[in-house]
Amino acid sequence: MDVDLRKLRYFVAVAEELHFGRAAERLHIAQPVLSRQIRALEEELRVQLLTRDRRSTALTPAGTQVHRDAVSLLAAAEGLLRRARRAAGGTDRLTVGFMPGITVTTAVQALTARHPGLTVDVLRTSWEDQTQAVRDGRVDVSFVRMPADRSDLSLRPLFSEPRVAVLPRGHRLAGKQSVDIADLAGERLLQDPDAVPEWRDLPHRVPDEDPRPVPAVRTVEEKLEYVAALQGVVVLPRSTALYYTRPDLCQITVADIEPGQVCLAWSDRHPGALTLEFADLAAGIYADGP
Structure with a gap:
C-alpha cells in the first residue's frame, strides 16, 4: 500500500x-x-x-x-525534493536551522558574500526537533544546543556560554549575583529534566509535591509565561535568556554547572559542499563566542 x-x-x-x-x-x-x-x-x-x-x-x-x-515523513519528502533539484543543477539554496537566542546573520552573510546567487533560508528549531530537522532534510545545517542526539550527524563545536536560572522578580533568590544548582532543588522545573541533568541528578532533591502536572510547554515563550505566572523556573543558556528579557523576570547565573555548548550539526550522509563551507565559516566567526 x-x-x-x-x-x-x-x-x-x-x-x-x-x-x-x-x-x-x-x-x-x-x-x-x-x-x-x-x-x-x-x-x-x-x-x-x-x-x-x-x-x-x-x-x-x-x-x-x-x-x-x-x-517526519513529510519533512523527509521535502528534503529529498530539495536535494534532487540541487543535484540536477537547480538554483543554489541552503537552509540553516537555529535554536532560540542564536543569531546566524553574520555567518549567513559571509557565505552569501562568497556566492552572490545563493539563497539561504533559515528555520527556527526547538529542543524537540533540533537534530531531527537535520536528519529528515528540513535543514542542511543547524546550530544545536547540547546535549543532543548525535546519531547520523557530524558535529563541530562552536562556543560555550553560562547557563542561568530564570525566576520571577519576586522570587526568594531574586537579586543574587549567582546561585548553585542545589539552591533550585526545591523548585518546580518547567522543562525536560534531561536538559538540566545537574538538577535532575541532585542527590538530595526534594520531590515536587505540587499536585499540578508540569505544563506541556514547547517554546521558550511558553516557558517564560509559566515562570512569570509563578508556576516554576527554567534554566536557559544566557544568550537565550537575554534574547527574551522581560521586566517581570530575572536571570541569575548558575555557578556550579557546566556551560551550555553550541555546535553546528549536519548529516554525515550527504553534507554537500555548501554545508561544509558554511561550517568552516561559522567555526571561524564564532571562535570567540556568540
Whole structure:
C-alpha cells in the first residue's frame, strides 16, 4: 500500500488544529473536501485517527502515532525534493536551522558574500526537533544546543556560554549575583529534566509535591509565561535568556554547572559542499563566542 502524502499533509493540519474548519482554512480547501480526505486516509490505513463530535476533535492513540510519523515523513519528502533539484543543477539554496537566542546573520552573510546567487533560508528549531530537522532534510545545517542526539550527524563545536536560572522578580533568590544548582532543588522545573541533568541528578532533591502536572510547554515563550505566572523556573543558556528579557523576570547565573555548548550539526550522509563551507565559516566567526 502506498501512502498518499497529500492526505498525510491534510491529516497533520487537522491534528495540529484539532478543528476541521481551521484546518481547512489553513489548507485553503473546503471543509467537506478535507473531511472526505481524512475518511479516505483512515480507510487506507484501516485505523481510526480522530474522534469527533459537535464540540471537539481529538486524536486517537493511532492518530497520535500517525501524526508523529507523518511530520517526519513529510519533512523527509521535502528534503529529498530539495536535494534532487540541487543535484540536477537547480538554483543554489541552503537552509540553516537555529535554536532560540542564536543569531546566524553574520555567518549567513559571509557565505552569501562568497556566492552572490545563493539563497539561504533559515528555520527556527526547538529542543524537540533540533537534530531531527537535520536528519529528515528540513535543514542542511543547524546550530544545536547540547546535549543532543548525535546519531547520523557530524558535529563541530562552536562556543560555550553560562547557563542561568530564570525566576520571577519576586522570587526568594531574586537579586543574587549567582546561585548553585542545589539552591533550585526545591523548585518546580518547567522543562525536560534531561536538559538540566545537574538538577535532575541532585542527590538530595526534594520531590515536587505540587499536585499540578508540569505544563506541556514547547517554546521558550511558553516557558517564560509559566515562570512569570509563578508556576516554576527554567534554566536557559544566557544568550537565550537575554534574547527574551522581560521586566517581570530575572536571570541569575548558575555557578556550579557546566556551560551550555553550541555546535553546528549536519548529516554525515550527504553534507554537500555548501554545508561544509558554511561550517568552516561559522567555526571561524564564532571562535570567540556568540
